[in-house]
Amino acid sequence: MHKLFGFIKQYFALIVVFATFAWSATMIAVYRSQTTPPGAVILRLGHWQLEASVRDAIDLMAEEYRKIHPNVFLVQDAIPEGVYGQWVSTQLMGGTAPDILQVGANLPGNIWLSYYNRYFVPLSREVYRPNPYNKGTKLEDTKLRQTYKDGMRTGYVDEMQEYMSIPLSVFGVRIFYNKDLLKKLTGLDEAPRNYRDFLAACQKIESQTNEFGNFFVPIAASQYHVAMWEGNMFDPLTYGAIRRADFNRDGNVGNDELFVAFKTGRIDFDFPPYAAKFKMMREVTDHFQTGYTGLTRDEAVFLFAQQKAVFMTTGTWDARSLQQQAQGQFEVGVMDFPLPTKDDPFYGPVVEGPLFETPGTGFRFGITRTSRHPEVALDFMLFMASQKQNEELNRIIGWIPCIIDTQMDPFLEAFDPHLEGVYGAMNFILGGETTTKWEQMLSLYRVNQISYSDMVAQFSSFYLDRGLKDFLEQQRDWRRGMVQNERFLAGIRAKALAATGDEAVSAWVKYRALTKDRQVWSELNHSRQLQLMEKGPDAKAVGPYEYSPAVLAKIKERVKKSMTK
Amino acid sequence: MRKLSCRLFMVQAALIVLLGSSCKQNATLLQSDDPLHAGWNNYSLGEFDQAQFFFEQAVAEAPKDSDAQLTALYGLATTLNLRRPGEDPERAQELYRRILDTAPANDLAAWSLLALARMQHLVPVGDDPDYEQVYKAYQDVIDRYPDRLAAKEAFLYLNSILVATLKEPETRRALASLDEYVKNPSNTFLGPSWSLIAVGNTTLGNQERRFEAEVKSLETTEIDPTNPFTEFAYQYWNLATIAEFELGDFDQARLYYRKLIAEYPKDQKIYGAKQALQRMDAMEAKIREELKEAGNP
Numbered sequence: 001m002h003k004l005f006g007f008i009k010q011y012f013a014l015i016v017v018f019a020t021f022a023w024s025a026t027m028i029a030v031y032r033s034q035t036t037p038p039g040a041v042i043l044r045l046g047h048w049q050l051e052a053s054v055r056d057a058i059d060l061m062a063e064e065y066r067k068i069h070p071n072v073f074l075v076q077d078a079i080p081e082g083v084y085g086q087w088v089s090t091q092l093m094g095g096t097a098p099d100i101l102q103v104g105a106n107l108p109g110n111i112w113l114s115y116y117n118r119y120f121v122p123l124s125r126e127v128y129r130p131n132p133y134n135k136g137t138k139l140e141d142t143k144l145r146q147t148y149k150d151g152m153r154t155g156y157v158d159e160m161q162e163y164m165s166i167p168l169s170v171f172g173v174r175i176f177y178n179k180d181l182l183k184k185l186t187g188l189d190e191a192p193r194n195y196r197d198f199l200a201a202c203q204k205i206e207s208q209t210n211e212f213g214n215f216f217v218p219i220a221a222s223q224y225h226v227a228m229w230e231g232n233m234f235d236p237l238t239y240g241a242i243r244r245a246d247f248n249r250d251g252n253v254g255n256d257e258l259f260v261a262f263k264t265g266r267i268d269f270d271f272p273p274y275a276a277k278f279k280m281m282r283e284v285t286d287h288f289q290t291g292y293t294g295l296t297r298d299e300a301v302f303l304f305a306q307q308k309a310v311f312m313t314t315g316t317w318d319a320r321s322l323q324q325q326a327q328g329q330f331e332v333g334v335m336d337f338p339l340p341t342k343d344d345p346f347y348g349p350v351v352e353g354p355l356f357e358t359p360g361t362g363f364r365f366g367i368t369r370t371s372r373h374p375e376v377a378l379d380f381m382l383f384m385a386s387q388k389q390n391e392e393l394n395r396i397i398g399w400i401p402c403i404i405d406t407q408m409d410p411f412l413e414a415f416d417p418h419l420e421g422v423y424g425a426m427n428f429i430l431g432g433e434t435t436t437k438w439e440q441m442l443s444l445y446r447v448n449q450i451s452y453s454d455m456v457a458q459f460s461s462f463y464l465d466r467g468l469k470d471f472l473e474q475q476r477d478w479r480r481g482m483v484q485n486e487r488f489l490a491g492i493r494a495k496a497l498a499a500t501g502d503e504a505v506s507a508w509v510k511y512r513a514l515t516k517d518r519q520v521w522s523e524l525n526h527s528r529q530l531q532l533m534e535k536g537p538d539a540k541a542v543g544p545y546e547y548s549p550a551v552l553a554k555i556k557e558r559v560k561k562s563m564t565k
Numbered sequence: 566m567r568k569l570s571c572r573l574f575m576v577q578a579a580l581i582v583l584l585g586s587s588c589k590q591n592a593t594l595l596q597s598d599d600p601l602h603a604g605w606n607n608y609s610l611g612e613f614d615q616a617q618f619f620f621e622q623a624v625a626e627a628p629k630d631s632d633a634q635l636t637a638l639y640g641l642a643t644t645l646n647l648r649r650p651g652e653d654p655e656r657a658q659e660l661y662r663r664i665l666d667t668a669p670a671n672d673l674a675a676w677s678l679l680a681l682a683r684m685q686h687l688v689p690v691g692d693d694p695d696y697e698q699v700y701k702a703y704q705d706v707i708d709r710y711p712d713r714l715a716a717k718e719a720f721l722y723l724n725s726i727l728v729a730t731l732k733e734p735e736t737r738r739a740l741a742s743l744d745e746y747v748k749n750p751s752n753t754f755l756g757p758s759w760s761l762i763a764v765g766n767t768t769l770g771n772q773e774r775r776f777e778a779e780v781k782s783l784e785t786t787e788i789d790p791t792n793p794f795t796e797f798a799y800q801y802w803n804l805a806t807i808a809e810f811e812l813g814d815f816d817q818a819r820l821y822y823r824k825l826i827a828e829y830p831k832d833q834k835i836y837g838a839k840q841a842l843q844r845m846d847a848m849e850a851k852i853r854e855e856l857k858e859a860g861n862p
Binding site for chain 2: 114117118124128145151152153156158161242249250251352353356358359419420421422423476477479480482483486487490491493494495497498506508509510512513514515516519520521523524526527528531544545546547548551552553554555556558559560563
C-alpha cells in the first residue's frame with residue numbers, strides 16, 4: 001500500500017495525463033459507437049456556420065443520404081467563425097482534418113491557395129460529368145458545372161487551373177426590417193421603396209420613444225454594416241463618372257483614370273454624381289445609432305432583435321437567424337435598397353439604377369486529401385448539390401439554392417439579383433499616403449466630424465500634389481507580377497510537356513491561353529497607364545463616350561446614305 | 566540511475582501513445598516514387614527546397630545525357646531561376662546552357678533558350694531591362710527554333726514589347742512582322758498577334774485597321790474549354806465602342822452591343838450596352854430630323 005502511494009506520488013502528473021487521455025478517448029469511442037454502428041463509414045464535415053438551421057439541414061441531408069447508402073454516417077464539426085482559420089490550419093497540418101471542409105473565408109486568400117494545393121483533392125474531372133443525383137430531372141444529362149446558376153465559377157481556382165470546391169448556396173445583401181415596429185411607428189404596412197419615403201419613415205421613427213423613454217433607432221448599423229450601405233446604395237450614384245473618365249473605354253474608371261480626370265479638371269468633387277453620393281451618405285448615416293463605427297456586427301443585431309431599431313442591412317446568411325430571433329415577437333420583412341426616383345429634384349439627374357449584381361455562389365466545401373473515404377465524401381457533396389436536395393437544403397437553412405430551376409423561400413424573393421444595373425466609379429486608392437489620407441477624411445465625414453466642403457478642401461489638394469508620386473511608387477514593382485506569372489506558367493508548361501495524347505493537346509491549349517492572358521499585356525498596360533498619368537488625355541479630345549467632330553461627320557454621311565436608299 | 570531510466574521510459578511511453586493516437590491519419594502528402602514527378606509537385610506547391618532536392622536526385626539517378634536527365638536539369642534550372650526567395654540565376658543559366666549544348670535539337674533546348682531570353686527581360690524590381698539585348702535574345706530563339714512553340718512565344722514577347730513602347734518606329738517594326746505572321750493561318754498565337762496589330766494601329770491612329778484586327782483576334786482566339794472564366798463579353802464591348810466612337814459605324818456597333826446583351830445577359834456592361842443602343846437611335850433620329858429640315862430627302 002505504501003509502495004502504491006509512493007508510485008502515485010512519484011508519477012502523479014503522468015497518471016493525470018494518462019487518466020485524462022483515457023477518459024476522453026473512452027468518451028469519444030462511446031459517443032461514436034452510440035451514433036454509428038461498427039464498420040460504418042463515418043464522414044466528418046467541418047464548417048463555420050453555427051446557425052442552428054445549417055446544422056439541422058446538413059443532418060437531414062445525411063439522413064436522406066443514408067436512405068440510399070445505409071452504411072454512411074455524418075459527424076459535423078461546427079466551429080466558430082473567429083477561430084475557424086486556426087482550427088482548419090491545425091487540422092490540415094496535423095493530418096486530422098475532416099473529410100469535407102468549408103473553404104474560402106476566415107483566412108487570407110493566399111493561405112487558402114496553399115492549402116488547396118497541399119491538402120485538397122482537385123475536382124475538375126467531376127465537374128464535367130453529370131451529377132448522378134439529378135437522374136430523372138431535366139438536368140440528368142447536364143454536366144455538374146452547368147447545373148449551377150453561376151457556372152460554378154466560385155469553385156474554380158484560377159491559380160491552380162482546377163475546380164477545388166463545390167458550392168451549395170447563393171448569397172445577396174438587402175435591408176431587413178421589423179414589420180410590426182414599422183407599422184406601429186409609421187403606420188406603414190410595407191417598407192418604403194422610394195428613397196424620400198424611406199428618409200421620411202426614418203425621421204418618424206426617431207422622433208418616437210419606447211416605454212422606457214428611449215428614442216427608437218431607425219437603422220441598426222456597425223462598422224460591419226456600413227460597407228454594405230455604401231456598396232449597395234451610395235456608390236452606384238457615381239456611375240456617371242464613366243462617361244467622363246473611362247479613357248480606355250473598358251467600362252470602369254481606374255485609379256489612374258480618375259486621377260487624370262481630376263488633374264485635367266474633367267471631374268472634381270462638385271461633379272453631381274460624386275456630390276450626390278456624399279449627400280446620400282450623410283442623409284442615411286444620420287439615421288444610424290450614435291457611435292456605430294465603433295460597434296460590432298453583433299451589437300447592431302442585438303439592437304434589431306430587441307426591437308430598438310427598425311431597419312438593418314445584412315445578407316441571406318443572417319436571414320433564418322433573424323427570423324428565429326424574432327419568432328413570436330415580430331415579423332421580419334426584406335426590402336431592396338430604396339432608390340430616389342427620376343423626378344427627384346436633387347438625385348433625379350444622377351440616379352441611373354440599382355447596383356449591378358451577379359449571382360455569386362458560396363457555402364463551398366472541399367474534400368481533403370487525408371479523407372479515408374474521398375469517393376464517399378464526393379458522392380455526398382454531389383447529393384447535396386443535386387437539384388432536389390439543394391433546394392431542400394437551402395429551404396431548411398433559409399438561403400438561396402445555387403442550382404438552376406430550383407424554388408426558393410418566398411421570404412427571399414427580394415434577394416433576386418439585379419442582373420442589369422450600375423456600379424461605382426470612384427477610386428481614389430493610389431497607394432501610399434494618398435490612400436491613408438482618403439481613408440482618414442472619409443472616416444471623419446462618415447461620423448459627421450467634418451463637412452463635405454472641409455473634406456474636399458483637405459483631400460483635393462493632397463490628392464493632386466501627392467497622387468502621381470504614390471501611383472509611381474505603387475507601380476514600381478509591377479514587373480514582380482510578371483515573374484510570379486512566369487513561375488506559374490512554367491508549372492503549367494511542365495505538365496504539358498509530360499502529358500501525352502489528348503491530355504497533351506488540352507494541356508497545351510491551356511498553356512497557350514494562359515500565356516496570352518497573363519504575360520503578353522503587362523508591359524503594354526503599364527506603358528499606357530504611365531503615358532496617361534504623365535501626359536493625360538489629348539486636351540482637345542472629346543469625352544470617352546462622346547462623338548468627335550470627325551466621327552460625327554461620318555455618322556451623318558451614313559445616315560444620309562441610308563435615307564437616299 | 567535505474568529510477569531515472571524508469572522515469573524516462575514512462576515519459577517516452579506516454580509520448581509514444583499520445584503522438585501515436587494523434588498521428589494515425591498524418592499521411593505524408595503528395596509523395597511520389599519518381600523524383601522528377603515529386604520535383605514538379607513540390608515546385609507547384611512553392612516548396613522550392615524540396616523541388617530542388619528531388620530534381621538534383623533525378624539528375625544524379627538518370628543515365629548521363631538521357632532525356633530523363635535533360636528533363637531533370639530543366640526542372641532544376643527552372644526552380645533556380647524562378648524561386649523567390651533563394652533564386653540562383655547564374656546556376657540556372659549554366660544549366661539551361663548545358664541543356665542547349667548537350668541536346669540542341671531537343672524541345673527542351675528551345676524552351677531553355679527562351680528561358681534565357683526571359684531572364685534578360687524580367688529583371689529584378691527597380692532595374693530596367695537592356696531592351697536591345699532582349700530583342701536580340703528573343704530573335705535568337707525565333708531564328709534557331711523557328712517551328713517550335715518556344716519560338717512563337719518569343720515572337721509574341723518581342724512584338725509586344727515593341728508595341729508597348731507606344732512609339733511610331735518600333736510600332737511599325739512590330740506591325741511589319743505581325744502582319745506577315747498572321748498570313749499563315751496555321752500559326753499558333755494568332756489571336757494575340759491580331760490583338761497586337763490592333764494596338765499598334767491605335768498608336769498609329771489607324772482606327773479602321775484597328776477594328777479589323779480586333780475582329781480577327783476575336784475569330785482566332787484559342788479557347789480553353791476547362792476555364793469557366795473564358796468569355797467574349799469584353800471583346801464585344803471593345804468592338805462595339807470602337808465602331809461607335811472611332812468609326813461612327815452604328816451598324817457594327819449595334820451588332821456587337823446586341824451580341825453582348827444576347828450572349829452575356831448577366832454581364833456588368835448590359836446597362837451600358839442598352840444605353841448605347843438608345844444613344845445611337847437618338848443620334849440617328851436627330852440627324853435625320855436635321856437633314857429633313859435642311860431639305861434633304
